[in-house]
Amino acid sequence: MEPVISLRNAYIYQREQLVLSSVNFTIHQGEFVFLIGRTGSGKSSVLKTLYADLWLEKGTGIVAGYDLHTIKRAQVPYLRRNIGIVFQDFQLLSDRNIEKNLVFYLRAMGWEDKNEMRNRIEEALKLVNLQNILTKMPHQLSGGEQQRVGIARALLNHPQILLADEPTGNLDPEMSVEILKLFKDINEKSKTAVLMATHNFELIERFPSRTLYCDKGYITDLSDGL
Incomplete structure (x- = not known):
């Protein structure tokens, strides 16, 4: 089976x-x-390269079948249709309710049928245990609820992989654990791959998994040799 992500001798700028x-x-x-490392070690730059916000200038990178070194600007939206991205700061549109936030995203992904969009939104919100919030505005939700909406949004287009950039960074420790449990649950049930950047080492100790470590300009796979 082809990997979802493959980087070979890649240089991240x-x-x-x-x-x-x-x-x-x-x-x-x-x-x-997990993708771990101190603040400023390059974790976000890796993720931005993987969804082609930063161009891969040197080396080979394949994500969901797209070559990051040769990809054309017009192809980037199609690459991103295969990726779900979860941000630290939720990035919900504050001027519209949750349903309109998610419809806006689906339209950007090329969806057109209203019934299909409505059904997929309901499915995604059920995956994150957030039914009955469609008419609420983002400011009416807690930070944890907003992040769960962000995860649901990332799942809408049936991505091959979720890229999560410090998804618990703005949450308290208890909610951080709940969000990580949710990612683990989604990963196990749907077989969607997850690459989560974090500097929360307590979470990694509590939920051990394969770990890539950014440090001093290099990435080490801490699982090698174990």
Whole structure:
């Protein structure tokens, strides 16, 4: 089976600055992988490269069948239709309710049929245990609820992989555990691969899984040799 993500001798840049050198890792369908490291170590730059917000200038990178080094700007939206992205700051549109937030996302992904959109929204919200909030505005939800909506949004288009950038960064410890349990549950039930960037080492100790470590300009797979 082809991997969902494959980086080979990849060099990650942020503007002109080299952030990570000679990056090599592969993630297959159904895997759950942590990407850890201190703030500023390059975790977000890796994720941005994987969804083509940063261009892969050197090396080989394949994500959901797309070549990151040769991808054209017009192809990027199609790459992202295969990826679910979860942000630290939720990024819900504050001027519309939850249903309209999710419809807006689906339309951007190319969905058109209203009934299909409504059904998929209901399915995704059920996956994150958030029924009956369609008419609520984002500010009426707690931080944990907003992040669960963000996860539901990322799942709407049946992605091959979820990329989560510090998804518990704005949450208290108890809610952080609940969100991580939710990611684990989604991963196990749907076999959607997950790559979660975090610097919350307590969560990693509590929910051990394969771990990639960003440090001093390189990524090490801590599972190697175990």
